[in-house]
Amino acid sequence: MKHCYPNRLKLAGIKTVLALLAILSLLGYPVQADNYPPTVGKMRGFVLLKEPVAAPETPFFDESDAVRHFSDFGDQVLLVNFWATWCAPCVREMPDLDRLQADMGGPDFQVITINQDIKGAAIAGPFLRDRLGLENLTLFIDKKMKLGRAFKVRGLPTTFLLDRQHRVIGSYAGPADWASEDAKTLIQHVIDSSR
Numbered sequence: 001m002k003h004c005y006p007n008r009l010k011l012a013g014i015k016t017v018l019a020l021l022a023i024l025s026l027l028g029y030p031v032q033a034d035n036y037p038p039t040v041g042k043m044r045g046f047v048l049l050k051e052p053v054a055a056p057e058t059p060f061f062d063e064s065d066a067v068r069h070f071s072d073f074g075d076q077v078l079l080v081n082f083w084a085t086w087c088a089p090c091v092r093e094m095p096d097l098d099r100l101q102a103d104m105g106g107p108d109f110q111v112i113t114i115n116q117d118i119k120g121a122a123i124a125g126p127f128l129r130d131r132l133g134l135e136n137l138t139l140f141i142d143k144k145m146k147l148g149r150a151f152k153v154r155g156l157p158t159t160f161l162l163d164r165q166h167r168v169i170g171s172y173a174g175p176a177d178w179a180s181e182d183a184k185t186l187i188q189h190v191i192d193s194s195r
Contacts, residue, residue: 037169037189041182045172052167055080055160056150060114061141063121068140070112070166077109077191078162079178082142082153084116085127089175090157094132099179100187101136108191111178114140116148116156161187164194 039046059067070078081097083090094113101111115124120143128134142148151160151168159172169190177183 048170
């Protein structure tokens with residue numbers, strides 16, 4: 001008789017979990033972790049959207065002032081980071097973004113760093129190369145902040161993860177450890193699931 005109560009409690013707990021999963025499924029929430037990108041560990045602050053949404057088509061510029069669009073990157077998964085030279089948290093995370101690009105950049109993935117400084121490439125280019133000594137990031141500019149407004153960026157740094165169709169699947173507000181294994185696992189999941 002001693003063990004009857006704990007067993008009933010255990011059975012009640014299992015029934016509760018199953019009922020909760022059924023309700024979430026009916027509401028359209030994913031109930032299988034395999035289908036959902038992992039946001040654990042150092043990526044706990046990454047906010048996933050329930051459904052991916054198309055990224056804004058607002059143009060931005062490269063360092064030579066040529067107009068660029070996300071479509072220029074084919075079917076690569078993109079990590080789009082908005083930053084500025086005057087933003088201390090941005091400066092702290094730039095080396096991590098540089099390492100992430102070195103480790104994962106290629107035909108399936110690219111880090112897109114979009115500078116928000118009013119003086120654009122004139123200040124941001126030397127800052128990345130000379131002051132921070134970063135070698136793997138390509139500089140992009142949004143000095144009138146049109147793309148930042150289109151993404152509804154409220155503070156810097158803010159980073160968005162885009163799938164192969166360049167739909168936003170989620171974002172991270174504030175600095176993150178982008179060189180971490182947790183970040184790489186999240187990104188690799190998006191690369192693999194959108195092939």
